[in-house]
Amino acid sequence: MLPNQSAKVIETDIAIIGGGSAGISLAAKLKHQTTVVIEPKQPDERDVSWALWAKDDQLQELGSAIKGCWKQWRLVDHQREILHNSDDYHYISLSSADYLRNRESQLAPSTKLIRDYAEHIQSSGCGGNFSVSGQRYHAQHIYDSRPPKMDKNGLKQHFLGIEIRTKQPLKETSIATLMDFRVDQSRGLHFIYALPFSDRSLLIESTMISTSLEPMDWYRTAIDQWLKDQSIEIESITREEHGVIPMHETIAEDSSLTKIGAASGAIRLSSGYAFTTIQMQTTKLAAGIEKGQFEVPQVISGTINKLDNIFNRVLVAEPTLGVQLMMKTAGALDAKGFSQFMLGKATIKDWIKVILAMPKIPFLTQVFR
Numbered sequence: 001m002l003p004n005q006s007a008k009v010i011e012t013d014i015a016i017i018g019g020g021s022a023g024i025s026l027a028a029k030l031k032h033q034t035t036v037v038i039e040p041k042q043p044d045e046r047d048v049s050w051a052l053w054a055k056d057d058q059l060q061e062l063g064s065a066i067k068g069c070w071k072q073w074r075l076v077d078h079q080r081e082i083l084h085n086s087d088d089y090h091y092i093s094l095s096s097a098d099y100l101r102n103r104e105s106q107l108a109p110s111t112k113l114i115r116d117y118a119e120h121i122q123s124s125g126c127g128g129n130f131s132v133s134g135q136r137y138h139a140q141h142i143y144d145s146r147p148p149k150m151d152k153n154g155l156k157q158h159f160l161g162i163e164i165r166t167k168q169p170l171k172e173t174s175i176a177t178l179m180d181f182r183v184d185q186s187r188g189l190h191f192i193y194a195l196p197f198s199d200r201s202l203l204i205e206s207t208m209i210s211t212s213l214e215p216m217d218w219y220r221t222a223i224d225q226w227l228k229d230q231s232i233e234i235e236s237i238t239r240e241e242h243g244v245i246p247m248h249e250t251i252a253e254d255s256s257l258t259k260i261g262a263a264s265g266a267i268r269l270s271s272g273y274a275f276t277t278i279q280m281q282t283t284k285l286a287a288g289i290e291k292g293q294f295e296v297p298q299v300i301s302g303t304i305n306k307l308d309n310i311f312n313r314v315l316v317a318e319p320t321l322g323v324q325l326m327m328k329t330a331g332a333l334d335a336k337g338f339s340q341f342m343l344g345k346a347t348i349k350d351w352i353k354v355i356l357a358m359p360k361i362p363f364l365t366q367v368f369r
Ligand SMILES: Cc1cc2nc3c(=O)[nH]c(=O)nc-3n(C[C@H](O)[C@H](O)[C@H](O)COP(=O)(O)OP(=O)(O)OC[C@H]3O[C@@H](n4cnc5c(N)ncnc54)[C@H](O)[C@@H]3O)c2cc1C
Pocket: 017, 018, 019, 020, 021, 022, 023, 038, 039, 040, 041, 048, 049, 050, 051, 052, 116, 117, 118, 119, 145, 146, 147, 241, 242, 243, 244, 245, 260, 261, 262, 263, 272, 273, 274, 275, 276, 278
């Protein structure tokens, strides 16, 4: 919609473009600034599973958005099963819709959520002008969380998932299956991710780590085959989700704006996990804003990005090693070490364990490439 040129421009301290994971998390933490969050979608239009490793205090904070919680998780291939049993961390799955709704309900009176697209965005310094629903705004500071553009040939994690009600009760509900590699590996690194929410409710995702996407039916066939192998029958499909998560450096929608969330590189390159890093980023940023510091903190260190990039280059150069690399990473660590590794908080000792477990020649080739 074209902005009404004669209408008054609304002034605001902060504008957040996109009220997804990063945008709404930041907005909910700002209490003393005039803020507008612009988000076109309702939470229900984007209900997916956001999973993470969480400690007890985070369980409290995430409360009713938690759909499933496991103290045990496993990775499986044709040779072995690695089972982690954790006292420190829980693997949890959130309903993104519940999380977004919950954060929207916590917005301060000085924060306005506008359900539309931001358009005609012009940056100037840290802020700029934009219009929403024909109304022109000027913000002192703009934070842009619109999804970044992916490199067509870059490494990606892409998946299709279905949440089902099963005909018979599931035999095992206390273990989250993070990666089951006993599936077709002919097109790239492929695994099934399965979260039992109850004895009759299961999320199953066919996930690929490769450079090209597959037709939707390909993931569906993989899910059907896996369910057959597990002797699990579908009574009904309650939800479907699919996604593409970049595992490479992306290009922002508008490079002149300050980015937050995935657009700012908050996705862990080797795993696609971003929820925890986005929480860290928005918590630190909100605390900074309260003190008049508006810079977005870097939450994934340059060293981790470099190591993850090497790992990913090995995956691209030698996709047949993928299963082995994932199994060796998990096998080198105990449950706590693995959780911290996935959260980007691994100790030097755990990094050394992982590096020693990796096949040396493929890694050295990529280090010196
Ligand atoms: C299906 C899926 C499952 C995932 N699962 C996990 C997981 O289990 N664990 C994990 O850690 N990470 C996961 N991720 C990765 C990551 O956590 C998410 O992508 C997360 O949503 C990124 O948050 P964000 O705020 O950067 O972007 P988003 O949540 O995508 O928010 C960007 C927002 O910008 C809005 N927007 C776009 N254009 C405009 C515009 N012009 N004006 C205003 N708003 C606009 C969009 O509507 C969107 O809501 C998943 C990603 C996907 C896609």
